[in-house]
Amino acid sequence: MAEFIVDKDGIKRYLVSITVNGNKYTKMVKANSLLVNFLREDLNLTGTKRACEQGDCGACTVLLDGKPVNSCMVLTVSVDGREVTTVEGLASNEKLDILQEKFIEHSAPQCGFCAPGILMSAKALLMKNPNPTELEVREAIAGNLCRCTGYVHYVEAILDAAAASQERKDG
Amino acid sequence: MRLPRARKGRMGKMAKEFSYLNMKREYSYIGKSLKRTDMLDKVTGRGKFTADLKFSNMLYGKLIRSTEAHARIIKIDTSEAEKLPGVKAIITAKDVPSIKYGLSPARYDENIFCIDKVRYYGDKIGAVCAVDEETLYKALKLIKVEYEVLPAVFTPADAAKEDAPQIFEEYPGNINTEIHLEFGDVEKAKQEAYYVRTDRLQGQRTLHGFIEPHCSIAYWEGKRVTIHSAHQSAHYLQHHIARIFDMKEGDVRVVLPYIGGGFGGKVDVSGLDIAAVALSKITGQPVKMFFDLEEVWYNGRARHGMDMKYTTGVTKEGKILFVESETILDGGAYTGLGIASAYYAGALLTVLYDFDNYRFDAYRYVTNLPPCGAQRGHGQPHPRYAFESHLDHIAEDLGIDPIEMRLINARKANTVTPNGYEVKSYYLKEANELARDASGWKDKKGKLPKGRGIGVGNGGFVTGAGYCMYRTDLPHSVAMIKVYDDGTHAVVYTNAVDIGQGSDTVLTQMAAQAMGYPYEDITICTRDTDLSTLDFGAYASRQTLMAGWAVKRAGEDVKKKILAQAAEMLKVKEDGGYRFGKLTPEELDCEEGIVFVKQEPAVNITFAEVARAYFVKHGVLIGRGYYHPGKLGGTHKGAAVGTSPAYSSATQVAEVEVDMETGLTKVVGTWDVHDSGFVVNPQLLHGQVHGAFSMGIGETIWEKVVFDEKGRVLNGNFAEYRLPTALDMPYVESLVLDTFEPNGPWGVKEVGEGATTPTLGCVANAVYDAIGVRVAELPLTPEKIWRGLKEAKEKGGK
Numbered sequence: 001m002a003e004f005i006v007d008k009d010g011i012k013r014y015l016v017s018i019t020v021n022g023n024k025y026t027k028m029v030k031a032n033s034l035l036v037n038f039l040r041e042d043l044n045l046t047g048t049k050r051a052c053e054q055g056d057c058g059a060c061t062v063l064l065d066g067k068p069v070n071s072c073m074v075l076t077v078s079v080d081g082r083e084v085t086t087v088e089g090l091a092s093n094e095k096l097d098i099l100q101e102k103f104i105e106h107s108a109p110q111c112g113f114c115a116p117g118i119l120m121s122a123k124a125l126l127m128k129n130p131n132p133t134e135l136e137v138r139e140a141i142a143g144n145l146c147r148c149t150g151y152v153h154y155v156e157a158i159l160d161a162a163a164a165s166q167e168r169k170d171g
Numbered sequence: 172m173r174l175p176r177a178r179k180g181r182m183g184k185m186a187k188e189f190s191y192l193n194m195k196r197e198y199s200y201i202g203k204s205l206k207r208t209d210m211l212d213k214v215t216g217r218g219k220f221t222a223d224l225k226f227s228n229m230l231y232g233k234l235i236r237s238t239e240a241h242a243r244i245i246k247i248d249t250s251e252a253e254k255l256p257g258v259k260a261i262i263t264a265k266d267v268p269s270i271k272y273g274l275s276p277a278r279y280d281e282n283i284f285c286i287d288k289v290r291y292y293g294d295k296i297g298a299v300c301a302v303d304e305e306t307l308y309k310a311l312k313l314i315k316v317e318y319e320v321l322p323a324v325f326t327p328a329d330a331a332k333e334d335a336p337q338i339f340e341e342y343p344g345n346i347n348t349e350i351h352l353e354f355g356d357v358e359k360a361k362q363e364a365y366y367v368r369t370d371r372l373q374g375q376r377t378l379h380g381f382i383e384p385h386c387s388i389a390y391w392e393g394k395r396v397t398i399h400s401a402h403q404s405a406h407y408l409q410h411h412i413a414r415i416f417d418m419k420e421g422d423v424r425v426v427l428p429y430i431g432g433g434f435g436g437k438v439d440v441s442g443l444d445i446a447a448v449a450l451s452k453i454t455g456q457p458v459k460m461f462f463d464l465e466e467v468w469y470n471g472r473a474r475h476g477m478d479m480k481y482t483t484g485v486t487k488e489g490k491i492l493f494v495e496s497e498t499i500l501d502g503g504a505y506t507g508l509g510i511a512s513a514y515y516a517g518a519l520l521t522v523l524y525d526f527d528n529y530r531f532d533a534y535r536y537v538t539n540l541p542p543c544g545a546q547r548g549h550g551q552p553h554p555r556y557a558f559e560s561h562l563d564h565i566a567e568d569l570g571i572d573p574i575e576m577r578l579i580n581a582r583k584a585n586t587v588t589p590n591g592y593e594v595k596s597y598y599l600k601e602a603n604e605l606a607r608d609a610s611g612w613k614d615k616k617g618k619l620p621k622g623r624g625i626g627v628g629n630g631g632f633v634t635g636a637g638y639c640m641y642r643t644d645l646p647h648s649v650a651m652i653k654v655y656d657d658g659t660h661a662v663v664y665t666n667a668v669d670i671g672q673g674s675d676t677v678l679t680q681m682a683a684q685a686m687g688y689p690y691e692d693i694t695i696c697t698r699d700t701d702l703s704t705l706d707f708g709a710y711a712s713r714q715t716l717m718a719g720w721a722v723k724r725a726g727e728d729v730k731k732k733i734l735a736q737a738a739e740m741l742k743v744k745e746d747g748g749y750r751f752g753k754l755t756p757e758e759l760d761c762e763e764g765i766v767f768v769k770q771e772p773a774v775n776i777t778f779a780e781v782a783r784a785y786f787v788k789h790g791v792l793i794g795r796g797y798y799h800p801g802k803l804g805g806t807h808k809g810a811a812v813g814t815s816p817a818y819s820s821a822t823q824v825a826e827v828e829v830d831m832e833t834g835l836t837k838v839v840g841t842w843d844v845h846d847s848g849f850v851v852n853p854q855l856l857h858g859q860v861h862g863a864f865s866m867g868i869g870e871t872i873w874e875k876v877v878f879d880e881k882g883r884v885l886n887g888n889f890a891e892y893r894l895p896t897a898l899d900m901p902y903v904e905s906l907v908l909d910t911f912e913p914n915g916p917w918g919v920k921e922v923g924e925g926a927t928t929p930t931l932g933c934v935a936n937a938v939y940d941a942i943g944v945r946v947a948e949l950p951l952t953p954e955k956i957w958r959g960l961k962e963a964k965e966k967g968g969k
């Protein structure tokens with residue numbers, strides 16, 4: 001458990017050290033701090049969205065040690081010493097991730113509010129299963145709700161990204 | 172193919188490459204799936220939505236909501252909350268103007284905060300702001316409201332009872348809107364009809380289901396206030412805030428960041444916007460007001476629950492002679508856009524089908540539930556569902572194929588409806604034929620095994636409302652295009668609102684086409700009343716046509732100036748010059764950033780060079796355009812709702828599989844054929860159709876807002892409301908008819924809302940086809956289907 005200090009009202013603040021998108025951040029947080037708020041408020045990484053705050057919509061999806069989680073359901077203290085990747089960490093320098101490229105090509109997002117979450121779920125899928133079937137893609141993003149697109153271009157874009165990265169590897 | 176820029180000394184080659192310009196050709200920038208202007212922002216997470224914005228010294232605020240459905244407010248005690256460190260201000264009705272507001276001037280019936288009584292569980296009593304969210308939630312818990320509870324009504328049937336409690340003094344009998352319209356002679360047509368049938372069906376109260384909850388941030392600078400909001404119309408928000416606070420519109424600046432979907436749910440001025448303005452005035456600090464997701468359910472303003480009864484008479488061949496319809500709407504507590512919803516419920520049936528005699532009666536009741544308003548396809552999806560079901564029954568009774576029935580009755584282009592709407596392009600018949608062929612209808616209808624079914628539904632929508640929501644003579648859309656001094660970039664200004672549908676992209680494409688200037692060298696400046704130009708915003712599927720006209724005209728204005736300038740320049744070209752002497756602008760054209768002589772495309776110059784020369788001589792190069800629909804058809808009371816410069820039409824077919832044991836429905840295939848006029852960006856159009864299907868399927872099978880006996884929402888979250896997921900989506904085929912709308916720029920008309928209107932009907936008809944029982948109430952849950960099957964069995968039905 002992370003170290004903590006107690007203020008004069010008896011409220012504990014924990015010292016956490018979290019690597020986000022490759023950068024290490026050391027901060028004091030309350031026990032009730034949620035990862036989504038930590039990212040958005042403390043680190044100003046507002047690419048991760050907050051909507052339902054109860055694990056239904058997936059707009060807040062980030063990768064925690066490479067696995068997709070709803071960051072609204074994760075306490076910041078529990079992430080101490082671990083690695084988080086947000087949508088801001090997908091591209092390296094100017095180079096977009098293949099998923100981002102394909103999202104653009106297919107005009108997958110519309111309003112785009114769900115897009116960061118879907119990107120992270122898709123990223124997690126392709127990391128563990130580079131060659132998914134359409135059903136596997138749908139299952140992987142079933143926890144990411146989107147009201148605009150019917151998921152059609154999203155599914156196409158993710159399948160296309162998988163195919164393209166396979167090709168790149170083979171070629 | 173991209174054309175190379177003009178270069179001096181490459182004339183022979185250029186002439187060849189430009190030769191196609193004299194032929195009937197494809198456009199350079201429209202009719203193409205160009206990349207969206209907003210994609211990079213949206214896939215990198217750097218695009219800002221309202222909740223992503225922070226201002227220094229910003230406070231956080233929430234509304235104080237009623238915990239009774241109908242009650243007199245006796246006392247509001249905020250003293251404990253005020254003592255809490257970090258609480259900056261608490262306001263109630265006494266701190267804000269007592270003016271009533273709404274969206275339809277005829278029914279401004281909502282106070283900023285309830286003055287005398289609350290009218291639904293969740294009604295607005297006041298607002299609090301504090302230094303952070305945690306303090307804010309603590310403060311809310313400390314506020315005590317004492318009520319004298321009044322009896323409440325939760326259904327139109329209860330609201331209509333003689334001794335029902337009266338929710339508003341101004342709506343006796345709880346009737347908020349009453350409509351009685353008749354066109355032609357229904358009674359006479361009744362005598363002539365070969366067959367008459369009546370059906371009654373129910374549509375449920377639903378929710379828009381956008382993922383981004385509302386959020387609004389306001390701050391003051393002197394006498395001016397700036398509001399950042401998740402809203403569908405910068406103009407209406409500006410107009411209403413100015414009206415409510417008795418300010419000049421020019422003193423209200425509205426900025427709309429990226430908007431996480433709207434579907435009609437971000438058209439009303441929400442309590443958040445008003446409270447943010449009031450609280451930031453009092454505190455002198457920026458205030459961010461936001462809804463938790465459940466509050467989005469309490470805010471409501473979505474599709475009305477509707478009870479619809481249709482009586483239709485037809486000839487032996489199935490031609491409709493008359494339709495008589497009665498619709499009862501559950502309006503919830505206030506009006507908002509509800510009068511328009513009530514009129515829309517009856518207005519557009521006559522556009523779809525060609526018949527002369529029509530009676531439409533409607534009653535919109537107020538109840539003690541969150542207010543209803545507009546949701547994608549405003550007022551259409553439920554009546555379409557009911558009528559399309561009804562029409563299927565008539566077809567079945569007469570032994571006519573459902574699609575044949577629609578072909579017999581489909582309206583044709585260049586006709587006028589009995590209620591006076593002028594319909595220009597209209598290809599519903601062709602849409603039905605293509606949908607029939609694409610879906611394999613003939614091989615499936617009547618030939619599928621029990622539990623599997625296919626159904627058809629028709630729909631369509633207005634392309635923009637013919638009138639502003641309040642009375643004004645302002646043009647509906649205004650645009651401006653500014654070219655940089657050296658001609659290397661242009662900016663399109665318009666307050667058209669991209670809520671995800673892609674209007675920024677489509678309008679940029681149109682600007683590029685009209686100017687003859689590269690798409691990738693244009694950016695769009697939108698959604699800011701200080702920086703950009705008037706537009707009524709995203710509702711009634713109006714942006715592509717209305718903002719499109721304004722942008723097209725602004726682009727043509729730029730082009731006109733460029734050609735005039737080029738005419739002076741080209742005749743003095745050094746490299747051989749122009750052979751025919753002095754040029755006139757009419758002899759020139761401009762495409763893809765190159766100005767050329769139409770007869771001799773080899774003689775050309777870049778747009779940028781010409782623009783720079785213009786700038787040196789005249790100063791800034793600006794093009795201007797605006798659009799006003801003018802006087803449109805329809806003279807009856809309420810004709811302003813439904814009249815439009817253009818009407819889309821659409822046919823959808825759905826194939827479903829119903830588990831006869833459990834009643835579980837799975838949609839397995841869907842086909843949409845849209846008569847959308849000229850399509851500016853096919854990829855975006857298909858995106859609209861996909862989203863419409865997903866919403867429509869959700870509304871047909873799962874979605875419904877459920878309340879308990881106190882008027883509390885029972886399923887105010889995505890999981891229990893049951894928004895469709897990626898696993899629920901069937902195979903979707905989106906097809907377009909190549910049509911042309913004379914009232915639209917380049918022949919465009921709408922798709923976004925029209926595509927939602929046939930879905931409920933077509934899926935419901937497919938379910939009927941699968942199980943042989945009509946479940947006459949949405950949503951078609953497994954339980955209702957199971958009960959329907961059980962009853963039919965007991966009755967020994969088919």
Ligand code: FES
Binds near residue numbers: 057058059061071072
């Ligand atoms: S905000 Fe975390 S799942 Fe919806």
Ligand code: FES
Binds near residue numbers: 145148149
């Ligand atoms: S693109 Fe709008 S919610 Fe997915």
